[in-house]
Amino acid sequence: MTARKSSLLIAIGSGINLSLYGIGVWNGSTTLTNGGLFGSAGHELIDWYIWFATIGLLAGIFLRAAISMLTGSNGRFHAQTTFWAVAAAAASLLSGFWTSSVPAICITAFCTGWAFACLSVFWVVQLHSASSRTRITLPLILLCSAIINAWYAIAPQNQLHAYLGCSLLASAACSILLLAGSRKDDAPSQHRITNVREKYVPAFSRFAEVVFCVIALQIIAPAMNYMGLMNTIDPGTQLAVVCAAQATAAIVVFLALKLINAPLRSVQFFKYVTPVLIIALFPVPFAGHAYSLIMLFAGSCLHFVVVNALFWVDSITIARKGNLVFEFFYATGLFVLMVVCVILEQVMPMILQASNSTELLLVFGVFFCIYILSMAFMFARRRKRESAHIESPAQSSDDEPSSLAKPLSGKSASGQAIDSQTVSHIVQDRHQLSGREAEILEMLLRGKNVPAIAEELVISQNTVRSHVKRIYRATDVHTRQELISYCESIDLT
Structure with a gap:
């Protein structure tokens, strides 16, 4: 199967599956809480469905x-x-008998949550295998999900359970087509998860910074969604807002992947976007319905940008750098994130149901304090990490003689013969390096130093150093030896 066809299948299958979150899994959806999925006769079953869908979701992950x-x-x-x-949930949803009893709805909800979780992990794993096309595939996923949600919004609300079952089948069918079209040599290599302390503990420590920022943003997103608005609009309107938010999120993600040249994009996004969002929350107690609707749109857009895009990209980046088993690494982080989200879905409505505007302003002030403390925490972590990489002047000099620069070895982590040109192209695709940066990276891997590179390319040494610094930031390394070690750890299988 060609790369274009596989990317299209990933976009369609993942987009369809992502749309299910709003109508069959998410506790905050008015489709669930207002009975849009169940009909007027199913209000007493809502809590049963939500809890068992959540249990299935966490169990699947x-x-x-x-x-x-x-x-x-x-x-x-x-x-x-x-x-x-998928088969059990679809059969129950399409049969029309799934609300006939509490056991029937519990089984259906559990299977729906389970299927959604397994399909979600599967599609992110496929995105990881096609990470060179992430900048295009991710926005396409969000656009596809927006189209499906638009369909849900204009469809009869009493038939959403049938659409939910059909969407599960469609996403599963896309996964079958993708697997059937994959060549046998495309299958990931199997190896034991070893060196947990040396490889996975540092990676999870780095990933904790990402999870922390995503969770902090997830605290703000429900605050936007629960401002007395979620339970006052009909499910169709909410789905329309979600559709518009996903379409906007696709644009934001495309720009973020293009403009944010940092190893952990969610951290950078958190730094600059959070103060703006907190300031936007302060007028809510005094604003009208229209402003609250804007907050719902912004909160939904924020969720899709952070949880369904930047969180994926950062997990792929860290896993690739450490040559980790991606599914284990990502699913573990996703499980922690989903547990926190479940807790927030229970706690945030109680916190934000304040009796007066003063109490709400106090809550927003707490949000701002959390942001300040989190920034101080991340700054301290970064200073500590950078101090651990301080080298002696002889080791850290960019102007070291070419004879002292260790070139790239001839074998990759998988034992395949590699050269500096092959590796530089792979790193360029993974980290969106410019053509000039890829050229300088190749020369660094051949053992050339800054003066030699500047002389060969006929540019100044300061320009070379600027490119080298950007390469370091993009690959999240601090020294040339770390860069070479990272390139040698790349698995070419």
Whole structure:
């Protein structure tokens, strides 16, 4: 299967699956809480459905993490863990008998949450395997999901359960087509998860910074959504707002991936966007319905940008740098994030149901304090990390003789023969380096120093140093030896 066709299947399958979150899994959706999914006769079953969908969601993510840990590979036993839940949920939803009893709705909800979780992990793993096309594929995923949500918004609300079942089947069908079209040599290599302390503990420590920023933004997003608005609009209107938010999120993600040249984009996004969002919350107690609707739109857009885009990109970046089993790494982080989101869905409505404007302003002030403290925490972590990489002047000099610069070895982590040109192209695709930066990276990997590179390219040494610094930032390294070690760890299988 060509790269273009696989990217299109990933966009369609992942987009369809992402749209399910708003009508079949998410606790805050008015489609669930206002009975849009169940009809007027199903209000007493709403809590049962929400809790068992949540349990299924967390159980599915946990199982995928466990399987990838035990097998040491990505995507193993996808069909065995996913398709039974898809078939069971779709059959129950399409039959029309799923609200006939509490056991029936609990089983349906559990299977729906389970299938959504397994499909979500599967599609992010596929995105990881096609990471060179992330800048295009991610916005396409959000646009596809926006189109499906637009369909949900104009469809009869009493038929949403049927659309939910059809969407599960469609996303699963896309995964079958993708797997059937993949060549056997495209399958990920299998290896044991070893060196947990040396490889996974530092990676999870780095990932904790990403999870922290995403969680902090997820505290703000529900605040925008729960401002007395979520339960006062009809499900169709909410789906329309979500549709518009996803379409806007696609544009924001495309620009963020293009303009933010940093190893952890969610952290940079958190730094600059959070103060603006907190300031935007302060007028809410005194504003009218229209402003609250804007906050709902902004909160939904924020959720899709952070959780369904930047969180994916950063997890792919960290896993690739450490040569980790991606599914285990990502599913573990996703499980922690979803547990926090479930807690927030229960706590945030109670916090924000303040009796007067003064109490709401106090809540927003607490948000601002959390932001200040989190920035101080991340600054301290970065200073500590940078201090650990301080080298002696002889080691850290960019002007060291070419004879002292260790060139790239001839073998990759998988044992394949590699050269500096091959590796530089791979790193360029993964980290969106410019053509000039890729050229300088190739020369660094051949053992050339700054003066030699400047002389060969006929540019100043300061220009070379600027390019080298950008390469370091993009690959999240601090020394030339770290850069070479990272390039040698690339798995070409």
